[in-house]
Amino acid sequence: MKNYPESLRLYEEAKLYSPGGVHTSIRNVEPHLIFTRAEGAYVYDADGNRYIDYQAAFGPFILGHNHPYVNGKVIEALGRTDLFGVGTTDLEIELAKKITKHVPSAEQVLFCNSGSEATYHAIRLSRAITGAKKLIKFQGCYHGWHDYVARNMLSAWDKIGTRDPGSAGMMDEAIDNTLICTFNDLENVEETFRQNKGEIAALIVEPIPHNVGCILPQPGFLAGLRQLCTDYGALLIFDEVITGFRHDIGGFQKVAGVTPDLTTMGKAMANGFPIAAVAGKKRYMQRFNTQPGGDVWFAGTYNGHAVGTAASIATIEMMENEPVHEHVFRLGDRMRGGLREILDRLGIEAYVAGFGSVWTTYFMGFEPKHYADLQHNDAEFYVAYRKKLIERGIFKMPMNIKRNSIGYSHTEQDIDDTLEAMEAVLKDMKNKH
Ligand SMILES: Cc1ncc(COP(=O)(O)O)c(C=O)c1O
Numbered sequence: 001m002k003n004y005p006e007s008l009r010l011y012e013e014a015k016l017y018s019p020g021g022v023h024t025s026i027r028n029v030e031p032h033l034i035f036t037r038a039e040g041a042y043v044y045d046a047d048g049n050r051y052i053d054y055q056a057a058f059g060p061f062i063l064g065h066n067h068p069y070v071n072g073k074v075i076e077a078l079g080r081t082d083l084f085g086v087g088t089t090d091l092e093i094e095l096a097k098k099i100t101k102h103v104p105s106a107e108q109v110l111f112c113n114s115g116s117e118a119t120y121h122a123i124r125l126s127r128a129i130t131g132a133k134k135l136i137k138f139q140g141c142y143h144g145w146h147d148y149v150a151r152n153m154l155s156a157w158d159k160i161g162t163r164d165p166g167s168a169g170m171m172d173e174a175i176d177n178t179l180i181c182t183f184n185d186l187e188n189v190e191e192t193f194r195q196n197k198g199e200i201a202a203l204i205v206e207p208i209p210h211n212v213g214c215i216l217p218q219p220g221f222l223a224g225l226r227q228l229c230t231d232y233g234a235l236l237i238f239d240e241v242i243t244g245f246r247h248d249i250g251g252f253q254k255v256a257g258v259t260p261d262l263t264t265m266g267k268a269m270a271n272g273f274p275i276a277a278v279a280g281k282k283r284y285m286q287r288f289n290t291q292p293g294g295d296v297w298f299a300g301t302y303n304g305h306a307v308g309t310a311a312s313i314a315t316i317e318m319m320e321n322e323p324v325h326e327h328v329f330r331l332g333d334r335m336r337g338g339l340r341e342i343l344d345r346l347g348i349e350a351y352v353a354g355f356g357s358v359w360t361t362y363f364m365g366f367e368p369k370h371y372a373d374l375q376h377n378d379a380e381f382y383v384a385y386r387k388k389l390i391e392r393g394i395f396k397m398p399m400n401i402k403r404n405s406i407g408y409s410h411t412e413q414d415i416d417d418t419l420e421a422m423e424a425v426l427k428d429m430k431n432k433h
Helices: 005-018 066-078 090-102 115-130 172-176 188-194 223-232 253-257 307-322 324-346 370-376 379-392 412-432
Strands: 035-039 042-045 050-053 108-112 132-137 178-181 200-203 235-240 262-265 276-280 350-356 358-362
Touching: 050 412, 066 132, 066 188, 066 307, 090 108, 090 307, 090 324, 108 115, 108 324, 115 200, 115 276, 115 350, 132 188, 172 178, 178 188, 188 200, 200 223, 223 235, 235 253, 235 350, 307 324, 324 358, 324 412, 379 412
Parallel strands: 132 178, 132 200, 200 235, 235 262
Antiparallel strands: 035 042, 042 050, 108 276, 262 276, 350 358
């Protein structure tokens, strides 16, 4: 049993100066741990407790915290440069070369600072190209905080299929021009295209909806979306902010063999440093007004900052030169295999979902195909399980339907220690259930 007196003291102090004491809404979870140190696979709270970290700050840490190679390259870059606000930098050119080399859809790329910016730019570009207004997204997918996409995300179950804006203060026109479809249901998507013929600018999708854990696209689904977008003259946007670089150096599009028109990236592209990107076909990218004559606004004071670009180059170099994906996929399989065995042995109804370095255990009896299926997950058990793991030094976000991420710094021993803790917690919970 861990104690958190210093975390609690700091949390009380934080609340005096910032609403809720946190700087992103879903960080406000119990227990209110304040982390003060991070290294490799581990994070340490203000009371000195150590945790094996699978939250990975919602996904960026594909290599692990404070990775020495990445940090070294950032420090080296900062020793000679920072930000100029004019022209381009050698780091921007080098990073753009790498991304266009590895990511199939990326004929050209532009850098910004967050995934939300990237999806905003991709959607506005799609509207400029097609002259159409509407956007299709899927129930349960998250693409950032802005008005174009912030609806029908983690909807309450009785809000599925209804108009469900994620925030007060959103523009009605933005909400109502974003149409909501069901993931893995091509007929539903086709019907939406048919009913809105000529009005759809783009379809945006997380190729694996990781914001709700891990729902895999069924065979043919992503290729079907590609075909529908082509048939109806809409742009296909793969939001690879989570999947990009985590599942393959070329993104999940490379794994799936489906090439979107535009791709958004962030998170694992720089192992925790702030940078994001929008990429795509050259004929589309040239509409951005970074190209003389382009008419789609693209700007940002911090775009291409030395910190993010140097970190991203170093992260991609690690993937080019070391068996990063082989390692995290192997550990992911070890975790999923071990968990299935434990759950079977204990006779607990559960579905262990995942891909590569990502996994989650839904407490339900079948593979979920779309958001509504997740109603069958025992949310109370799911969150209680995660909280009990925190007490044993395993940190996973204590919130319903969240994924866990493994990084290159995790070892087989970390996975085995985690499995041991999971077994103890599950046994205990089963006995009390
Ligand atoms: C798939 C996806 N797209 C976009 C975003 C928004 O990225 P950011 O939080 O960097 O703005 C997120 C963030 O979690 C995401 O998961």
